[in-house]
Amino acid sequence: MKQSRVLFIVGPTGIGKTALSIKLAKRVKGEIVSADSRQIYKFMIIGTAKPTHEELASVPHHFIDIKTPDEYYSAGQFGSEARICIAEIRKREKQPIVVGGSGLYIRALIDGLFEPKIADELVKTNLKKEAGENGIAALYDRLNTVDPKTAAKLYSTDSQRIMRALEVFEVTGEAFSNFVDLKPRPSEFEPCILGLTLERSELYERIEKRVEAMLERGFLDEVKELQKMGYPSELNSLQSVGYQEAFLYLDGKLSFSEMAVLIKQKTRNYAKRQMTWFRKDKRIHWIDLSKFESINEIADFSQHLFDSPVGQN
Secondary structure (H helix, E strand, O other): OOOOEEEEEEEOOOOHHHHHHHHHHHHHHHEEOOOOOOOOOOOOOOOOOOOOOOHHOOOOOOOOOEOOOOOOOOHHHHHHHHHHHHHHHHHOOOOEEEEEOHHHHHHHHHHOOOOOOOOOOOHHHHHHHHHHHHHHHHHHHHHHHHHHHHHOOOOOHHHHHHHHHHHHHHHHHHHHHHOOOOOOOOOOEEEEEEEEEEOOOHHHHHHHHHHHHHHHHHHHHHHHHHHHHOOOOOOHHHOOOOOOHHHHHHOOOOOOHHHHHHHHHHHHHHHHHHHHHHHHHOOOEEHHHHHHHOHHHHHHHHHHHHHHHOOOO
C-alpha cells in the first residue's frame, strides 16, 4: 500500500516559510505542524517570529504555545508527538504541512535519527577560545545550566567532552543528553521535503529588516515581561538568538546599537548553520525564491512538486 505523503517546508530563518505554508494550507485544506524549537514556548512571540493572530486563526496550527519557557521539551518528544498529530490530521482527511527551521525536529519526525553527527567548526573554535580565556570551569558551569544531565556524568576538567556537549547544544539548541540511548524509528509516512533558498546577500538583507521590525514592534518589552514573570536568561528556552542579547542590553552590558548589531550578526550565523544542516539532506527539493515574481507563483510550483513524481522521495 502506498504510504500517505506529508509535505515539509524547511529553510533558514526569515526566508518566508510561514507565509508560503499558510497560502498552501488554504489551498489544500491543510493543517500546519510547526517544527520550530522556540515557537513551542508561550510568551515568546516577537523574538520567535510566531505567526500573527490572524494567521493562526486562518489555518489550524499545532505545536505553537504548548509549553511555558521553564518547561522541558526535546526533539525526541516532538518527533513522537508530531507523528501522532499527523495521523490525527489524516484521519480528519486534511493535509498535514510541516513547517520549520529546526533541523533536529525535522530529523526526529521523519527518521527518528538521534545520533548526534553534528559539528560546526566556528562554534568549536569559539568554545576553544573561550576555554583559553576563561578556563574550562566556566564552560562546565554553562553546561551544567543547559544540560545538567550530561554535566553530572563528566569531570569538571574533561575539556574535550564538555566542549563537545556544548557544541551540540550551540548547533541544535538541544541538550546532548537528549540524544543518548534513543534509537532510530523511521516514520510511517512518505515525506516530500521542499527547501526554500535565496542568494545569501538577499537573505541577510531580509534578516536585518526582520530584526529592525522586531525591535520596533516591542521586542524589548516582551523580554522585560518575561523577566517580570520570573523567567531567567539561563533557561534553555531563552538561550536563543535575540533574547540573550536583549538580556545583556537590559543588564546594561550592551548599548542599544550594539545589541541590534549583535542580534543581526547572530541571526545571520544561525541561518548559515541551518542551511549547512539542510544541505546535507539529499531528499530536499530546493526552491530558489528569486526565480519567482510572487508568493502565488511559489505556491503553484510547490504544489506541483508535491503532486508530481519528482516530489516523491
